[in-house]
Amino acid sequence: MILDGRLPGSIAQAAQVLAAGGLVAFPTETVYGLGADAGNDGAVGGIFAAKGRPSDHPLIVHVADAAAAERFAAQVPPVAQRLMQAFWPGPLTLILPRRPERGAAAAGGQDSIGLRCPAHPVAHALLLACAQCTPPVDGLAGPSANRFGRVSPTTAAHVASEFDDGLLVLDGGATPVGIESAIVDCSRGQPVLLRPGVLTRSQIEQACGERLWLPEEMPDAGPRASGTLESHYAPDAKVRLMDGKLMQTALDLLGPDAAAIAVYARSALRTRSPHYRRMPDDAVETARQLFAVLREFDAQGVKLIWVEAPPDAPEWDGVRDRLQRAAAS
Incomplete structure (x- = not known):
């Protein structure tokens, strides 16, 4: 079911579905996400089942602002604070140490968690509406709204073609960025670029005031992150x-x-x-x-x-x- 995401009634209906443990597809500036209450491990399990995604492959949690991020992050290092100030809301995900009591399923069982503040007005309105629910929904786990490993959706019609008619899809038009966010790991003492996006490495380095390391330069494997498998984003052809x-x-x-x-x-x-x-x-x-x-x-x-x-x-x-x-x- 596709609803006009610009309408307050659509946002309210979607927030109620999410607060009840259901799934909702919503637009961000990058791609459309398949959302669930990030604090409800059972609801997050519905994302893995719907996508056919391995449960140990972590999801990105979308939050309304930096303050909401602290409900999932055990700490926010200074470098992450600088990146939030420079690029949030926007197409940048930060990997941070996770609060032990929050987001275990969304994190794929890891002690770190990926957090992002989306810039799309429909996503922002949805996050604010979720925060007003009882009990509040502090963040939305939201991987791309497609079957695992396939091409990410950039329109509501793309999402509808992937799932059955029972999924509520908020239509916010074609996404303006078109590929997923850059991911920077801030959980290991120095920032590491795990996935590139439209933000360039030099832009991120300038904002954080430090060199941005690459995974192959690090002595350990580091946390798993969304969208970093060797094979991904693949069409049928x-x-x-x-x-x-x-x-x-x-x-x-x-x-x-x-x-x-x-x-x-x-x-x-x-x-x-x-x-x-x-x-x-x-x-x-x-x-x-x-x-x-x-x-x-x-x-x-x-x-x-x-x-x-x-x-x-x-x-x-x-x-x-x-x-x-x-x-x-």
Whole structure:
């Protein structure tokens, strides 16, 4: 059931469902999330069941503000406070030490928890309404509202295509960012970038005033985090990343047979494929449309998607990460 998320009545109805232990899909500025009361381990279990997601793969908890984050975090180190001030609300998730009594299921059983304050007005209104429930819902566990490992949804229609009609979906329009948040681990003494997003590494470093480490530079494995499995974000069709010149050569060799292949490329290619989409030269715009394009190709029934590899530039890190994981399936 899709409701207009701009209407107060829709927000109130969704908050009541969540307070009763149910699931609600809601928009954020990144992608649509499948939400449940993060403080109710039974409700959170419903997310894992609906998505077919392993229960030890942690979820991100959405909160209304930094004060609400402290209801789940045992401590908020200074570096995390600086990042909250710079980027919340916005597309940044912080991994923090978890209060032992809160959010065990959402954390996948770990002693750390991922927290984010979304910037989307519908998500914010929903969080505020949940906080007014009796008892209050302090945060929403909210992974992407799709089957586990598949392409994330950026519209309410995408969500409805993944689940049965019984799921309440708040429609907030197409998401403006289009890929999931960056994730920074602040639980180990120095900030570690676990997943890139539209925020660049240099932007995050400038805000936190410290070097941002990468997982491979750390002496231990660190906490598990959402969306960091090798294979993820995958459409039904097989994705192959290619250099633009190699792609043109392959299209020329295939001739008429190339019509069955979907192509998403920045280069102006000669192809007979009716499934050819130009990738924007801008990384932010590509992120905004990436998942919608992959879903569009799936809807067209193609079996193979050729994607021109993104440029080796920091602003493309988030798009490159999603495409590499989609191609790994």
